[in-house]
Amino acid sequence: MAENTPKKPIKEKKGRKRSNISLLNTINRIDSLVENGIPTNYIPHLIFLAVLGIFYIGNSHYAESMIRQTNKLESQVENLRSNYTSRKVEFMYSSKQSEIIKAVEEKQLRLKESNKNLYKIKLKKNQEENTEK
Template sequence: MAGNTFKQKMKGNSGAATPRGRYNLFAFIERKLALTGIFGEGIPVGLVPPFLYAALLALIYIWSNHKAENTIRKIEALQQEVEDIRADVTTLEAAFMYASKQSEVAKKIAPMGIEEIDKPPFKIIVEK
């Protein structure tokens, strides 16, 4: 034995089955992105879980920020609506208070033939 040597991979389209390890995820990524120039031998598999964890945290952060901004927009819209309704209520209360004054009520019931009393009320005493 002269020394250890690597086996040569089978090449050609003879219709024979290809080796099983050739079509795994990392080999596919390496072929499509040509990462051999960056990483040399291949993707360091030990760095994949921390990278995926960081990517997951980034997605959660983006989603959380998006939901917070939507909630802030909804709160601002509701605050504006509350201010508008509060202004309407104040206007209606003022109109009601004005319409319920004694002089205004007297003006409204005058066409019906009802008049305002000028004399104070008196007590009726009934003897048995």
């Protein structure tokens, strides 16, 4: 069995490492720029960033409202679909011949069920042409 050996440390990238002091120096330089007011050449960039930020916020609010509306519509569609299927089943049940007979008997109408066999009426070709004219 092989021996466990410690991993070699990952070599750090060569280059300048920023320390806390260099960050403070950078902030201090920015302070010296703004000391006498904001330079006018930065104003268009700041306005662009502000407009971009407002656009980003508005877009996120719009997306959230669209998601809420989509969820609401999906639940409504599901409710309508269930209503449709339940009514379809009710209609299929109520249109059965036995159910129609029960409904007619309850209303005491003088309808009765035919006992004759069903048959098809077939037309000959020359009769079909005469009926179309």
